[in-house]
Amino acid sequence: MAGDVGIPGRPADHRRDIDGLRAVAVLAIVAYHAFPQWIPGGFVGVDVFFVISGFLITGIIAGERDEGRFSYLRFYLRRARRIVPAYVAVTAAVAALAAWVMLPYWLLNFGGALIASGLFLTNMWFTQGFGYFWPGAQRSPLLHLWSMGVEEQFYLLWPLLIAGLSLPWVRRWRPVIAAILLVVSLAAAQWLSAHNEAVWSFFLLPTRMWEFLMGGMLALAPVARPRSGRVIDAVVVAGLGLIAGSCFLLSDTVAFPGIWAIPAGLGAALVIWAGQNRLPRAAAPLASRPMVAVGLISYSLYLWHWPLLVLGRVYVQAPLSLAQTAAAVIASFGLAALTWRFVEQPFRRVPAPARKRDLALALSPLLLLVAAGALFVVTRGLPQRLPPALRRSVTVQDFNPARDRCFVQSGPIPTGCRFGTAPTASDYDVLVWGDSHADAVTPGVIAWAQGRGWSVREATRGGCPPLTDVVSVAPKRGPLPGCRESGPAILKEIAANPALKLIVMSGRWPMYADPSVIYDPDSPAIRLVDARAGGRAVYPLDQALNRTLDTIAATGTHARVLVVGPVPELTFNPRECIDQATHLGRTPYACWDAPARLPMIRARKAETAIVAALAKHPGVAVVWPAHKLCAETTCVTLLRRTLLYADDDHLSATGARMLVPGWMDEALNAPSPAPAPPPSGPPPPRR
DSSP states (O other), X not given: OOXXXXXXXXXXXXXXXXXXXXXXHHHHHHHHHHOTTTOTTXXXXXXXXXXXXXXXXXXXXXXXXXXXXXXXXXXXXXXXXXXXXXXHHHHHHHHHHHHHHOOHHHHHHHHHHHHHHHTTOHHHHGGGXXXXXXXXXXXXXXXXXXXXXXXXXXXXXXXXXXXXXXXXXXXXXXXXXXXXXXXXXXXXXXXXXXXXXXXXXXXXXXXXXXXXXXXXXXXXXXXXXXXXXXXXXXXXXXXXXXXXXXHHHOOTTSOOSSGGGHHHHHHHHHHHHHTSSSOOGGGTTTTSHHHHHHHHTHHHHHHHHHHHHHHHHHHHTSXXXXXXXXXXXXXXXXXXXXXIIIIIGGGOOOOSSOOHHXXXXXXXXXXXXXXXXXXXXXXXXXXXXXXXXXXXXXXXXXXXXXXXXXXXXSSSOOSOXXXXXXXXXSOOSEEEEESHHHHHHHHHHHHHHHTTTOOEEEEEETTXXXXXXXXXXXXXXXXXXXXXXXXXXHHHHHHTOTTOOEEEEEOOHHHHHOTXXXXXXXXXXXXXXXXXXXXXXXXXXXXXXXXXXXXXXXXXXXXXXXXXXXXXXXXXXXXXXXXXXXXXXXXXXXXXXXXXXXXXXHHHHHHHHHHHHHTTOTTOEEEOHHHHHBOSSEEEOEETTEEOBSSSSSBOHHHHHXXXXXXXXHHHTOSSXXXXXXXXXXXXXXX
16 A cells, blocks of 8 residues: 655656556545445455555565665665554544444444554454455444555565575576466465455455565566557556456456456556656556646555545444545545645655664554554443443343343254243243244244243254255355254154144245345355255255255144244344434434335345245245335334334344234234235334
């Protein structure tokens, strides 16, 4: 992000076209973050930055090394004085804003990222999530600092490698070795991206190093450019065309980085190569005053723009409007210009002679970020800054009260989760089977059963749908433990319980039906695979549910089966929204309804699969929560002054007790036990 444009050295004393290329890169990134629908591949601007940095830094290090005047101390001091002042100033300002607008849960997560940013390990911090494009990552004001982590790690490693490659007996092979490293890095990036490990490929230096080396090769093995001005102009146009094409033709759906990152990187390398010795006519726009000006402030602009967009969304508790987004971008430019003038420039000069004490002083401000992050983490998000009533509200959780003992992420299905009968009873009346969504509806099922004097058994497990012969596979984590074993265990209980009257099957069906439609920041894209096929073949939801219902019937049970369809998965957490509005002194009207378009799109494929499976099982009852809670444009989140959701996709315990008994009565008494999803109607009245 902050290559040494303007620092004397070889091969670039001050190339205005590189300033302009830097402007192209940062404008692509800002446009992508602000208006992703207009420039869906603008994230390749980071790849352009990496190529520029590789070219400039390699030229400086190799040139000084070959002349015998390279100094590690001066190099790292120059980097520190170039990078740290603006980095600390902007990040500290962002931390102050985050402490103002963020609730404790998010400030706690922010604190971890802040510690990582002070150590230039932010890229490694974000490998804990599900990737750069994941909605949860997109809510972090420090997400953009992943690239700073990669870049500084490269600057730490590359001088040492250049030192080895500059030994007299190795120097002639230096370009060849660098080319081999480039190919190995690119191959690793492509392999990981193609094998569902794009998180590692995207964030880590080994799979990004090839982009730095693409620029570095221009410095290590300079190739004379053609004499023809027309050919040179064509090279510049081709390079800019590759960058522009990547910006407009790529999107977050491609496996990136890897081969899809090559065009943007190659485009940047072509522009840099064509501009050696003198400025091509086709590169004149890059060297224009406006582009050079943007290029000079590009580092500060990169630091400012993303936090303002993210914290702006947190503040308004909604996607920013066009006017709000434009205002955030304009503010980013203004703050970037001020930061460049009053923070970056005063610290550029390196004292002569450079001393270790100077380097320690230059790096010491990073400890402020680590200390602030530690404060946020140790205090669990500084809840002390909130009024007492709000502090209590943010700690309230309205999940199933039995969640801790009855809902498990690993280990066997709990045996003691009985309600209305002895903990070890084997002759319970109602079985609730499924994942966390089944756990969420259990309080409502218990309320319904109590009215009949029936007992309830909860058998739920995280990420495991109420299906047989399935394995749930999550990105990075692989197969979720226990899903394969839980199905047979439940079927054994069903077969052994002649008193069983009702089996309630509930799950987060959309997650299993179509993992491509995801906007929940905290949940992975689960794939169902067939356990009978060695856990390799994808298992469509309709087939898996149909087979499960066949297997239940084969146990000889006389219990009825009730399938609870998808609960609308909202685009925000209503409880968090209300607390955030209270924190910022606003009325929480916007939290009482949620846009219905995305929840209904996400539910539709799962509902279609359930309908297909139930067509072969006419005795099975079904309830469609998405059509109970959502109208054509909105989904209700509040009913009779009660929040229906515990988070963005699970019913609250109170909401389940209020809604589920009526849903069950309607479904079990319906003339047609397994109807298709009803057409959307008006939402329930809110009083």
